[in-house]
Amino acid sequence: MNRDKMLVPTIILDEVKANGVQIVNYDKIGADHFVKIPHRDTDFLFVFAYEGFLKLIVDFHEIFIPKKTVYFILPGQIHQHVDSEGDVCVIAVDPSLVSDVFKSVLNESCFAQVPTSVSFTKAERMRSCLTLFADITQDLCNNVFKQHIKRGFIDAVAGMFTEEFLVMQKHDKKDSRAITLTNEFKSLLFLNYKRLKSPSEYAQQLKVSTPYLNEAIKLTSGQTVSYWIQHMITIEAKRLLFYTDKTIKTIAYELGYSDQAYFTRVFTKSEKISPQAFRDKNR
Template sequence: MKKSKQKRTTIPVHKLQERTSLGIQIRNFVNFNRHDMRKLGAHRDDHYILIIQEYGYSHVNIDFKTIAIKGCAAFFILPGQVHYVPESEETAGWFMAIDSSLVDKSYQQVFEELALHQQTLLVSTEKVAQLVRCAALLCDMFDNDGQALMPGTVIHSLASAYVGIFAALYKSSNPEKDKQQLRPEIITSEFRKLVSSQFKTLKNPSQYADALSLSLSYLNEVVKAVTGFPVSYWIHHEIVLEAKRMLYYSDLTVKQIAFSLGYDDHAYFSRLFSKVAGVPAVQFRKDYRE
């Protein structure tokens, strides 16, 4: 008798604390091992991932978007994004995993602002060489077993410099906006972070305005000016994105997913999903799993 396939009820979360107590892991890679990639499968991380590719060709799928990485390039993955690598050919480069608490808020803001239209960044060989030197120096601060050979403060300082260079490359590829927009950008960033952490409990735009001590009209005005979309769009975007992840990567029913996302009325959730995603939840699962 065949054993029944075990139901998937959650998306695996890889925790950096289980691999290192320093909040940083860095390593060089030459050709991703396909067996290891399949073994990893689709998952989330509770930390940032920064990758520099020195040469080669690969694909990474991040939240239902496939990104091609060619030649000298950089890309990042935010904490919580579901991702996997379906293809990789003759690649080499450097991988860094770093705890969010070690990433300066200004650097976090750079990555978060680019996440909606997340793309790889083509990098000059000179800039890649600069990052590679920094990564190699960081790597030298650990022994073969991953144990630190230098004080944590030294390692963290160099890691912060590495992340800073990485963020600066992305920032320079997107010309800075007028300084008058600084406050709106800060408010929008705080709003997006709040949505990311509270979307299961806070569903109403006015709740976010209250949490940020702002009027709803002003919050809407600011968020729309910076992102092009109103407050309600981002709340629904986060809810439906998480629902898509659960529909694809777990075997929970639509009703179970609705409850896990904070909806007592699963019929209302189904209507919301259809409106935002353009297809019913069951159809989305069928289409993406075929």
Template sequence: MSKKSAPIPIHSLGTAQSDIHLRPLRDYAAPRPSLESAHSDSYYIFIFQQTGESRLMVDFATVTLNGSCIYFIAPGQVHHFISSNDTSGWILAAEPLSIDKNYLDILEREYGQQKPVETDQSGYNKFEGYLKSLFNLLSENTVGSLQASLLFHSVSVCAGLFTSILPNAEDHRLPSRQVYLFQQFQVLLRKHFRNEKRPSGYADLLHVSPSYLNECVKTTSGRPVSYWIQQQAVLEAKRLLAYSRLAVKEIAYQLGYADDTYFMRLFKKSTGISPATFRKHTANSPAFT
């Protein structure tokens, strides 16, 4: 399977209820060539696995789902199924606008570090019941404002069930000012990293001074603002190196670096290997072929 010459595809939902999609997990996990199926989405994916084992690649980390558990994939994360063995369950896709803001705040906190979470019998029964009800509701194919409202709230309830058992959901305290600014910085970074490389640019967007933003980010994460800007660019570079045939110079340009030599130095400093070596490694890895 040859790599695509275009950048990684971004999928959007295209069902009759344009911001909701639900189907059995076994359909989604059906074997497909990984390079053909690797993509990112404009929406959240919530996975409720009831039985079996699934292995996914999510932004270059292998994620294994064993038995009854939940997992979510955030918008923008590049992913594909590596393998699936006797799995059953459900996969729910929902645009962020369909999810209550309180739940979105928790999901944002988990971005990039989410882990599978086991479900006990009580959780299993709740997920199964709510998702089956939502599936039946979607199957009715009726149109109207009341139906749309019912679907919207049903999806939000399901999203709430997922977030309620995530590690960060147990802490109901409002985040400190420093944590809040770090979270908002991360959201803005994912939107603007191609065009904005200056820490002061993010400080302006957040209406704080560069020194205060740097203090908040460093206190919360242990790293300065400049580190996270570089890491976001390197992550996107990895995605393009692994899943496209764009030349390194083209990738550097897409990521906002006019000097591809500087970009290559930055990539090697961050990863320990050159972009070409990284591409070769992924091309020869069973998880990518």
């Protein structure tokens, strides 16, 4: 595997920046395309294998996506294309255009999503929708309704994908305020985990008490606030250990720890292996 020694590139797609969305069929990916190297995207990526297959590495795990299967990659996850064959497409969507309703479901995976097969009927429906969507996005005509039509298709596509990953829980039986607070917490966490390290800091930002925040998060996710903070830190640490040659000290500092020894203790307690041992084991 080719690794950039000190930096994993973050890709900002020009077409997504201009139009909010881009649809790419992987049968048109050349050998020198940027997807062949480990990178991050700033967008949500929705993957649909209609025929054939797609093989990826996502956060140092190999993911195999067979035909009639959907998958998604969250902004910030490190991934690369390994191999593909047949009709496989990826839809990149600007996060600001993904409904909060869908984000709340997708973010529940916390970087542990798995490929999900869909029925023949749903696969045909998705393919038809994506074909029409691609035609609309490539149409140079700029009529007054085009942006509204495009936004409608983004909602439709994101909704069809998200439906397949919806955790089978009766959220309506839970405290709706707890669900809202959990979504707000996770959004805050994704942006601030390198800076904010304690439950009380997140509670202060969200203007609730620390016990109430913990109670709400545990009710909806089954885990505490401290667990999710730790989870975000360790997953990013593992990415940097695996994909770069940055020193442990540099990684600790990048993740908000001025004391390398303390960072090592935190990582080891969480993962039952030291940062250096994790790197040695996975190289």
